[in-house]
Amino acid sequence: MFFQESTPDTSGYMIAGYTVAFIVMALYVASIYVRSRNLQQDKALLEDIQETAPPVQMAAKPETRKRASNSAPNGTGKPVTKKSRKK
């Protein structure tokens, strides 16, 4: 190559090089975009789950109140035992 008289035609390699460089960069930019979009979807979903979680806890409260009233029908607030029933 170093004793040649004319410049070799290596334009094919140059085109391949620039094509690869642009493709790799474009793929990376696309990967950032896709990952960002997926994370935003995950975030929205998780926030929805978090928002819907409190009503589930609220629904549990009346049940516990009900149980408490069952356990103390005498209005004393104390649990019903054999002794309290005899009274």
Add this chain to the structure above:
Amino acid sequence: MQPKPFALRIFDIAAILVLGIATYLALTAPTERVMGEVQKVFYFHVGTAWTALLGFILGGVFSVIYLITKNLKWDKFQVAAIEVSLVFFLITIVLGSIWARPAWNTWWTWDPRLTTAAITELIYIAYFMLRQGIDDPDRRARFGAVYALVGALSAPITFFAIRLFRTIHPVVIGGTNPEADGGFSMTSDMLTAFFFALFAFSIIFIDLFWNRIRLGDLQEKVEQLKLKISM
């Protein structure tokens, strides 16, 4: 995700513009007499290599700051710098291989520069594999920081490999021996394209780095939400 800051939008546009200008300058630069058109990949080859190696060192610096402060923000910065550098360095290696085929008559040779470059790339691929295997964020950040700090040593070794060992790879920046095999001089147009490519890839690096940090912020928020819900 918070809307993009105005400065980042400017960087996005600037990155596309400088990439276009760098490509134009590289393609219209004078053709090298011995190697022909393929020599024009040199502008992107060196531009990406320069920013990638600096990015790996930057990752090492962020590792040190994380290990001192234990602030996860520096872990995000470290991951962003290394990920963008990894992509740039992949471009460097592929372009080098494409250039080597007509210049050295081979796609790959185990020359000191090529070998150290391949090892550096593999070290940082392993870095991401290591991080994938650890769930605890603090533990992952600590392991990642120590690994990145040790890995950062490979960047100067790669840079100085052609200055320390006998190699067929030309020394472009700071070459001391003008008669070294593979050395070449550049015309003013070539120098313009070369320095503009360095500038362009620095801008692109900053833009991608910033975007990657924002992605890291979002990942952190999602992880926190998952933890809250699972508790």
